[in-house]
Structure formats: C-alpha cells, structure tokens
Amino acid sequence: MSTTTDPQGGTFRLSMLLNDTRYRSLTMQVIAAVVLALAIGYLYSNLVTNLRAAGLNISYAFLGNPAGYDINQTLIDYSSQSTNLRAAVVGILNTLLVAFLACVTATIFGVIAGVLRLSNNWLVSKLMAVYVEIFRNIPVLIWIVIIFTIMIAVLPGPRAFRGDDPESRMLLDLFAFTNRGVYIPGPYFTRGIGGEEGSILNWLMVIGVLIASLFATRAVTARANATQAATGVRPNTLWTNLAIWFVPLIALLFVLGLTWEVPALKGFNFSGGIKVGGPLIALWFALSIYTGAFIAENVRAGIQAVSKGQTEAAGALGLRPNRIMSLVVLPQALRVIIPPLISQYLNITKNSSLAIAVGYADITATLGGITLNQTGRAIECVLLLMLFYLVISLLISAFMNVYNNAMKLKER
Amino acid sequence: MGRNNRPNNVADYQEEVTMNKSVLFGALTIAGLTAGAAMAGTMDDVKARGKLNCGVTTGLVGFAAPDANGEWKGFDVAVCRAVAAAVLGDATAVEFVPTTGKTRFTALASGEIDMLARNTTWTFSRDVDLKFDFVGVNYYDGQGFMVPKELGVSSAKDLDGATVCIQTGTTTELNLADFFRSNNINYEPVPIETNAEAQQQYLAGACDVYTTDASGLAATRATFENPDEHTLLPEIVSKEPLGPLVRHGDNEWGDVVRWTLNALITAEELGVSSANVGEMASNTNNPEVARLLGTEGTLGEMLGLDADAFKRAIETQGNYGEIFATTIGEETPIGLARGLNAQWTDGGLLYSPPFR
Numbered sequence: 001m002s003t004t005t006d007p008q009g010g011t012f013r014l015s016m017l018l019n020d021t022r023y024r025s026l027t028m029q030v031i032a033a034v035v036l037a038l039a040i041g042y043l044y045s046n047l048v049t050n051l052r053a054a055g056l057n058i059s060y061a062f063l064g065n066p067a068g069y070d071i072n073q074t075l076i077d078y079s080s081q082s083t084n085l086r087a088a089v090v091g092i093l094n095t096l097l098v099a100f101l102a103c104v105t106a107t108i109f110g111v112i113a114g115v116l117r118l119s120n121n122w123l124v125s126k127l128m129a130v131y132v133e134i135f136r137n138i139p140v141l142i143w144i145v146i147i148f149t150i151m152i153a154v155l156p157g158p159r160a161f162r163g164d165d166p167e168s169r170m171l172l173d174l175f176a177f178t179n180r181g182v183y184i185p186g187p188y189f190t191r192g193i194g195g196e197e198g199s200i201l202n203w204l205m206v207i208g209v210l211i212a213s214l215f216a217t218r219a220v221t222a223r224a225n226a227t228q229a230a231t232g233v234r235p236n237t238l239w240t241n242l243a244i245w246f247v248p249l250i251a252l253l254f255v256l257g258l259t260w261e262v263p264a265l266k267g268f269n270f271s272g273g274i275k276v277g278g279p280l281i282a283l284w285f286a287l288s289i290y291t292g293a294f295i296a297e298n299v300r301a302g303i304q305a306v307s308k309g310q311t312e313a314a315g316a317l318g319l320r321p322n323r324i325m326s327l328v329v330l331p332q333a334l335r336v337i338i339p340p341l342i343s344q345y346l347n348i349t350k351n352s353s354l355a356i357a358v359g360y361a362d363i364t365a366t367l368g369g370i371t372l373n374q375t376g377r378a379i380e381c382v383l384l385l386m387l388f389y390l391v392i393s394l395l396i397s398a399f400m401n402v403y404n405n406a407m408k409l410k411e412r
Numbered sequence: 413m414g415r416n417n418r419p420n421n422v423a424d425y426q427e428e429v430t431m432n433k434s435v436l437f438g439a440l441t442i443a444g445l446t447a448g449a450a451m452a453g454t455m456d457d458v459k460a461r462g463k464l465n466c467g468v469t470t471g472l473v474g475f476a477a478p479d480a481n482g483e484w485k486g487f488d489v490a491v492c493r494a495v496a497a498a499v500l501g502d503a504t505a506v507e508f509v510p511t512t513g514k515t516r517f518t519a520l521a522s523g524e525i526d527m528l529a530r531n532t533t534w535t536f537s538r539d540v541d542l543k544f545d546f547v548g549v550n551y552y553d554g555q556g557f558m559v560p561k562e563l564g565v566s567s568a569k570d571l572d573g574a575t576v577c578i579q580t581g582t583t584t585e586l587n588l589a590d591f592f593r594s595n596n597i598n599y600e601p602v603p604i605e606t607n608a609e610a611q612q613q614y615l616a617g618a619c620d621v622y623t624t625d626a627s628g629l630a631a632t633r634a635t636f637e638n639p640d641e642h643t644l645l646p647e648i649v650s651k652e653p654l655g656p657l658v659r660h661g662d663n664e665w666g667d668v669v670r671w672t673l674n675a676l677i678t679a680e681e682l683g684v685s686s687a688n689v690g691e692m693a694s695n696t697n698n699p700e701v702a703r704l705l706g707t708e709g710t711l712g713e714m715l716g717l718d719a720d721a722f723k724r725a726i727e728t729q730g731n732y733g734e735i736f737a738t739t740i741g742e743e744t745p746i747g748l749a750r751g752l753n754a755q756w757t758d759g760g761l762l763y764s765p766p767f768r
Contacts, residue, residue, distance in 0.1 A: 066538030068586045070601045080589035097533045149612075159562075180575055267573040268563075268620045269600065278618065359580070359603040370603070373514050373581035376542040 051379075062375045063088070069370050070363045073277045084371045091366030092388060098283055098362065099349040105288035106348060107341075110295025116298050119203075121210040128296065135293035141354050143290050148282035152291060155179040161265050176263055176270050179278060183263035186274040191257035202256055207249050217243045279360035283352065291348050302337035303329060334407050342400040345395050351387075363388055424466050454526050454658070455499065455716060465504050466492035467525035470510040472608045474631040474740040474748075484508045487739040488529040491550060491656050491673060494725035495527065498672045498717055503728035512605050513581035517542055520659060527669050529656040531625060533583045543660040547670035550732075552752040552761050554648035555584050556626035558633060561643050563620060568647040572597040577610045577619035579603075583625050587650040590741065607632060621690035625658055626653050627748055634745040668715050675722035677764040678704055679731035681755050686730040693723055704767045711767060732762065 017027045063085040070080045075093045078086060117128035135143070158178050160166060161211065170176045176183040189202050220237050228234040263273035306329050314328040315321075355362040356369060363384065372381035457466050468476035468488055471605065476486040489508070497503040509525050518668045519544070522530045529586060531553070532538075534546040559565050562708070568591070578585055580603035592599050602619045604610040613631055614622040622629065626648060633639045682701050684692050693705040702708035705726075706719030713719065729735055740746045754760025 068589055070589050070592075070599070072600050072602060080586075080593060152613060152616045153491055159617060268571075269573055269575060271573070288692045356605070359605075361603070365580075365603065370580055370585065373517070374586065376517065376537070378518060407476060 009198055020165075058380060059377075060380055061144040062371075062377050062380070065375075068374065071366065072359075073275075073280060073361055084311065084367070084375065087371055088363060088367040088384070091361060091363035094360065094366075095349070095352050095355075095362040095364075096358065096392075098280060098287070098352050098355065099345075101284050102291065102348045102352065104344050105284070106291040106344070109288055109292030111299050113292060113296035114299025114303070117296060118303060132293045132296050135290050136297070140286060140290040140351050141357055143286040144203060144283055144354055144357050147286045151278055151282055152179045158265060158269050161270075170263075173206050174262055178264075178270065180269065181275050182281060183270040184274050184276065185260040185262045185271075186257055186272070189256040190259050193253065193351055195344075205256075206249070209252050213245050213248060217241045218376035220244065274318075277360070279355065279358040283355050283360050287348050287351055291344050291351075292342050294347075298337050298340045298344070299333070302333035302335075305336045306332045331407070333405075335385060335409060338400065338404045338407055342397050342404070345396050345400065349392055349396060350389060425552040455668060458526055458665075460501055462500060463507050464492060464496040464500065464527070465507045465509055465525045466495070467509045467511045467516055467519050467528040467530055468492065469530050470512055470608070472531070472607050472631055473635050474744065474746040475627070476508070476529070485739070487735060488531060488656075489549070489737040490729045490739065491529045491676075492527070494676055494729045495669055495672045497724040497728045498675075498721040499668060501718075501724060503724075512723045513579050516603070517544070520544065521659070522657075526665070527656055527658050531628065531654040532656055532657060533625075533652045534657075535583060539655075544657045545660050545663075545666045546655050546657045547666055548655050548673045549653040549761075550668045550673060551627060551653075553625040553627050553652040553654050555587050555623060555650040555652060556629050556648055558614075558629045558642055559620060559645060560617075561641050564647065566651065568645045569595055569597070571599060571621060573599070573617070574601045574620040576604060576621045576623055577602045577604055577614050578623055579607065579610060580605060581649070582624070583652065588623055602605065611635070625654065627654075627746075630748050631746045634747065647755055664716060668717065671711075671715060671767075672722065672725055674764040675704060675725055675767070676729065676732045676735065677755075677762050678767055679722075679726045680733040681757065681762075681764065684726055684731060686727055686732055689723055689726045700767055735751045 017023045021236055029377055064083050066081050067084045069087075069089040071078055071087065071090055073094060074090045075097065076086075076090060078090050113128045113131055116124050117132065119125045119128075156179065158176075158180065161176065161178075174185050220240050224235050224237045260384065261272045263270040263275075266272075310328055310332065311324055314324040319327065352362055353364040353368075356365045359365070367381055367388075368385045372378055375381075422663075464488075467484075468484065471477040472486070474486055476484060476488045479485045484506075492508065494502040494505050496506045509519060511519050511525070511528070511530055516528055516530055516532065517538075519525050526536045529550075531551065532546075533553075534549065538544055540548055557568050557571070559571075565571065571592075576588060576599050578588055578601055585601075585603075588599070588601065588767060599621075602613060604613060607624075609630065610622055610624075613619055615636070622632070624632075626644065629644055631643070636642060637714050656669055658669055678700075679689075682698065682704065684704065689705065692701055693707055696702055696705075696707075699708060703711055705723045706712050706721065709718070712721040715721070730738070736748075736750065737743060740748045742749055750758070750760060754762065756763040
C-alpha cells in the first residue's frame with residue numbers, strides 16, 4: 001500500500017497522510033466519515049437498547065390489522081374492517097388529491113395576482129399588493145381554521161333545505177352548498193362496463209380517448225407548422241382541433257350512456273352526486289390562496305427580471321403586446337419563476353399535513369393520527385410518514401426539474 | 413400559573429403543538445435518550461421538583477377546566493390535587509398539562525406528565541400494549557349520543573346516514589364504528605381534536621350527532637345556551653371505565669396514585685369528609701378510619717409518604733362523594749346522578765379494597 005498509491009514514485013511515509021497536502025484532505029474525509037458512521041451507529045444502538053428497555057420493539061405488523069375506525073372521505077373502498085395499511089393508502093390519496101388541487105389553483109391565483117400587481121392601474125396593483133401581503137404574512141394554519149370556521153358558520157346545514165318552504169334552496173336545483181360540504185351532480189354510465197355499478201374501466205376509456213385526442217391535435221399542429229414553413233401560409237386548425245377534442249369524447253360518452261345524478265336531501269344528509277367535503281374545501285382554498293400569494297411574488301420577480309430592452313426590441317420588430325408577453329417575456333421569465341415554484345409546490349404538499357386542523361383525512365390524520373394513537377406505534381408511524389413525505393417531495397422536485405431543464409436557456 | 417390562564421379552546425394552536433410534539437418525540441427517541449432510566453423514580457422526581465405534573469383535558473367543564481380565575485377545577489382535577497396533597501403536602505403544587513385525546517399517551521410515556529387524569533378509558537390494549545397502569549376507576553361511564561331535539565330522533569338506531577362528530581384518538585371512535593357496523597347502518601364521521609371544537613361544529617349543525625362518554629355529553633350540554641334543545645339518546649353503546657393512569661413499571665408511584673384514589677372512595681364509605689376529618693382523626697373508634705387517617709398503623713409510611721398523607725388529601729379535596737357533588741353532581745349545572753358511581757353499599761360499583 002505504501003508505494004503503489006504514490007503517483008510521484010517517491011517513497012510514501014505514514015506522516016505524509018497529515019503533512020502532505022496531496023493526502024491531507026483525503027485523510028480528513030476518511031476520519032470524518034468514520035466518526036459519522038460511529039455516531040450514527042451509536043445513536044441507532046442507543047435507540048434499539050432504550051426501546052428494548054422500555055419493552056417496545058419496532059414492528060410493522062400492525063399495518064395488517066383491521067383499522068377499526070371510519071374515514072369520512074375516501075377515494076377508494078374503505079370500511080372500518082379494512083387494514084391500517086389501507087387506511088394509510090386512503091390518507092396518501094387524500095394528501096395527493098388536496099396537494100394536486102391546491103398546486104393547480106395556487107398557480108392560477110399566483111399568476112393572475114403576479115401579473116396584475118405589475119398593472120399600470122393603480123387600484124388593481126395596490127389591491128394585489130394587499131392580497132399578497134395579507135395572505136403570505138399570516139400563518140396558513142390560521143387561514144385554514146378561519147376559512148373552515150366561516151364556512152361552518154355561514155353556510156346552512158342540510159336541515160335548512162327541508163320542508164315545503166325551506167330557508168335555503170339548491171342552486172339551479174343542481175348544487176347544494178351546506179356547512180358539511182358542497183354537493184354537485186355526479187356523472188355515471190348507464191350502459192358502461194359493469195352495468196349500473198360502474199367500473200373504473202369506463203373512466204380509463206374516457207381518459208384514453210382524451211390522450212388520443214391530445215396526440216392527434218399535436219400532429220395537426222405539427223402539420224400546420226410544416227405547411228407554414230413550406231408555404232408561408234398557416235392553415236386554420238381551430239375547427240379541426242375542436243372536432244378532434246369533442247367528437248370522439250361525446251360519441252364515447254353517448255355510447256356509455258352518461259347520466260348525471262343530482263344530489264337530493266335524504267334522511268340527515270344530501271345523498272347522490274359527488275360530495276366535496278367542507279374540510280377539503282377549506283384546506284384546498286386556504287393552501288391555494290396562501291401559496292398563491294408567494295407564487296404571485298415569484299411571477300412578479302420573474303417578469304421584472306426580463307430586461308425592458310427585450311420588450312422594446314420586440315415592439316420595434318412589430319410584435320403585438322400579447323405576442324410580446326407570450327413569445328418574448330414569459331419564456332424568459334419562466335426560467336426565473338420555475339425554481340422557486342418547485343419549492344412552493346413542495347410547501348403545499350407538506351403544508352397539507354395541517355389537514356388535521358379541520359379533520360380532513362390525509363396521511364397525517366390517518367396513519368400519523370388515528371392509527372398511531374389507536375395502536376400506540378408512534379415511532380413506526382412517524383418513520384413511515386417521514387418516508388412518505390420525503391419520497392413525494394423528491395418526486396415533485398424531480399418532475400419539476402425535468403420541466404425546468406426543458407424550459408431553461410438552450411445554449412448552442 | 414401562566415399555563416393555567418390560557419383559554420381552553422385554543423384549538424388552532426393546539427394542532428400545531430400536537431404535531432410538533434409527536435415529531436419532537438420521534439426525534440428525541442432517535443437521538444437516543446442518553447439519560448437512560450430517568451423514569452424509574454417518579455415519586456423522587458415529583459418530590460425533587462416540588463410539583464406534580466398532571467395531564468388533564470384541554471377543557472371539559474366539570475371534569476377539568478380552568479375557572480374564571482384561571483384556576484383548574486373539576487372531578488379529574490381533584491384527583492391530581494389529592495395526589496399532590498398526599499405526596500407534597502400542598503394541593504396547589506400541581507402543574508396542569510392540557511392534553512388532547514391524541515397527545516395524552518405520548519405525554520405520559522415520555523415523562524412530560526407524572527400521571528394522567530383525563531377521563532381515559534381503561535382498556536386492554538392501553539394497559540398491556542401501550543404499557544400504562546390504570547390505578548383504578550373514578551368514573552364508570554358509557555358512550556352516548558346527543559342530538560338536537562328538532563331532529564326528532566329517539567333512538568341511536570334511527571341515525572342511518574347521520575353525520576357524527578367524534579373526538580379523534582379515543583375509544584369512542586372505535587365503538588362508534590362497531591355500533592354502526594353491528595346495526596348495519598351508515599354514518600359519516602367528522603373527526604375532531606378537542607371538545608370545544610366538537611361543540612362548535614355540533615351547534616353550527618355541521619354534524620347531526622355528537623358522541624362521546626355520556627358524562628362528557630352532559631358536561632358539554634350544560635355549557636350550551638339552550639341545553640333543553642338537545643337530548644341524550646337512551647342507548648349507551650359501550651363500557652367506559654374512566655380512571656387515572658401512570659406509566660407501567662414504576663409500581664411505587666402507581667401505588668401512591670392508586671391508594672390516594674382509594675382513600676377518597678373509602679373516606680366516603682366510612683363517612684369521613686373534609687368537614688369532619690380533623691375530628692375523626694383525633695377521636696375515632698373505627699380502626700379503619702384510624703388507619704386511613706394515619707393515627708394508627710403505618711400505611712402512609714409504607715407508601716413512602718408520611719402518616720397524614722391521606723388525611724391531607726381528604727381535607728383539601730373532600731371524599732369521593734363530596735368531589736362528585738361539587739363538580740359534576742346533581743346540584744351542579746352538569747347534573748349527573750351517581751348511578752353506577754354510587755358506593756357498593758348503595759347499589760353502585762364503587763368498591764375500594766380495604767385499608768389494612
């Protein structure tokens with residue numbers, strides 16, 4: 001060992017590990033790695049010893065036992081006899097649902113507010129400034145609770161809809177806004193696979209048709225681009241594209257026999273249709289409006305980062321203002337906007353764990369709340385929670401980084 | 413006393429605290445509790461600290477809630493104070509730690525509190541799997557349902573399709589699922605963290621039914637503006653023996669809490685009250701009273717306390733019957749009858765082992 005590692009061919013002495021700058025950093029890194037490994041090993045053995053002393057053992061067997069509790073909003077079949085694992089999956093899906101919805105709406109709010117904040121209209125820009133400052137400077141937990149409390153207090157209970165001359169009426173006889181949630185008509189297929197019960201296959205078919213339409217319209221656009229490049233005249237693709245989007249979809253829905261089930265007051269609650277629970281609405285809205293304020297600032301910063309000369313140059317070339325925005329300013333602004341946007345999406349996902357404040361059954365409420373509490377498996381549940389949030393956050397940032405790479409300045 | 417002055421419905425606050433706590437607990441455990449077995453001598457810790465850390469609810473009038481002066485009052489609070497009086501000689505040397513249904517066990521297991529008196533149901537899994545020791549039962553309860561009268565519901569079996577508010581992390585959550593499943597009817601649970609939140613949602617009509625222990629329902633109803641508009645359904649769907657608990661493995665401390673509770677119950681049985689305890693101690697002919705009050709035998713010393721320990725507890729808090737009457741009894745707004753919680757001599761279930 002002493003001779004082969006020396007690139008200079010000189011004799012290697014042990015003291016060179018400390019004195020020779022070529023080896024010193026390596027020595028230090030090896031020492032640091034060993035110390036770190038020892039420290040982790042010590043902490044782990046300490047944990048195991050202490051847990052054993054306390055009579056606790058790490059075991060994930062509880063995940064296979066019946067959960068025993070019910071959940072009010074589930075995207076998959078679940079009953080109190082389902083396992084704790086299934087309860088956790090219900091929670092994961094609910095977390096992903098609210099995170100996805102909030103990311104979409106927060107982006108919409110943020111882009112609108114960010115652009116309007118740069119408006120030349122004094123009132124509009126100041127209003128947006130007030131929105132941004134109020135919402136991002138009050139903790140999101142407070143917003144969730146405020147919105148939920150207001151919803152409960154202001155909206156009527158289902159009881160108010162009862163009787164011949166009810167205090168409250170359904171909007172257009174289709175939508176019911178109650179303090180338990182909003183009931184909207186739900187689609188179902190009368191002639192679909194699986195009969196009246198319905199099957200997930202029906203919806204997969206609808207999604208398949210939509211994806212096919214997407215590719216078809218992209219092909220049409222590509223052809224239009226090619227024609228434009230060759231002849232200088234762009235064929236009108238609007239009607240073709242609309243037809244590609246809607247004709248197959250409507251035909252499929254007709255074949256499947258799409259019908260809408262309108263919610264109706266039955267017993268204590270509305271039934272039929274789709275219920276969007278109050279907790280989901282409060283959480284979704286609070287997360288969107290809170291994170292939207294941050295995104296608005298990102299968007300504003302992104303647009304302002306594009307030098308004014310770019311706009312003026314584009315104007316000098318004769319581009320119209322909306323084309324300047326979409327062709328010149330926004331593509332450059334996106335490079336500034338996307339990286340902070342990733343962290344806002346991560347924030348939404350992580351902040352969705354505040355669902356517990358309004359009783360929304362996300363993963364923190366099911367696995368990290370009721371399951372943890374009823375089984376007493378605190379360490380296991382918390383470790384699983386950490387793993388879940390870590391994986392989801394890394395996936396989101398990986399996905400957004402791909403998008404960022406697609407958007408970034410192409411250097412040729 | 414700073415903690416005691418806090419309003420009892422800081423629900424929004426609590427959630428964050430709750431979550432941080434469980435995360436912190438995990439982190440602490442992972443960091444390896446290098447201090448080792450610091451939990452063995454709870455009694456020594458309490459004496460050294462000069463204060464008893466007692467876990468109670470975040471606020472359930474009658475059982476544990478701060479009054480207008482910020483002083484904790486209630487049925488469970490009295491148990492904490494009795495233990496403090498017995499161990500420390502000062503019934504006010506108690507730090508009340510408000511816990512939710514979810515945080516209570518973590519708080520006890522981690523040593524943040526010395527004992528938990530938070531109308532907690534004694535169950536097999538809590539006793540065995542969660543490694544706690546229930547020292548006895550201070551209230552025999554059962555799960556009930558409260559509904560607004562205008563719903564016209566007369567039985568819990570009519571509740572098909574109802575929305576039910578329920579405190580999460582409790583046995584009632586599991587009983588509820590069992591009850592509806594066994595009766596083959598559906599419901600929609602609304603999980604709620606604290607009693608105050610449940611009250612708010614129930615009164616706003618966000619849920620049709622509120623379910624928890626019948627005593628808790630009575631206590632909650634007593635705080636309503638119009639208690640008459642709400643009714644408790646006749647079904648009691650579970651057995652809920654509520655009692656104080658301590659960590660498993662520290663038997664000396666468990667004995668202290670157990671026998672302080674038994675002393676309060678025995679005192680009522682023997683006719684010893686806060687009013688006559690001094691007189692009884694000096695001139696009684698009943699040997700059991702003498703042993704209880706420390707004028708005969710060395711029961712207090714056997715527990716590692718002094719001879720007057722139980723006497724002080726009874727003196728400051730009164731016997732079980734007095735505590736019941738002043739906090740949740742029929743004379744109070746909560747208006748609970750003794751029922752199962754009468755002495756065994758009166759046809760109830762209260763039956764303390766003898767002081768001998």
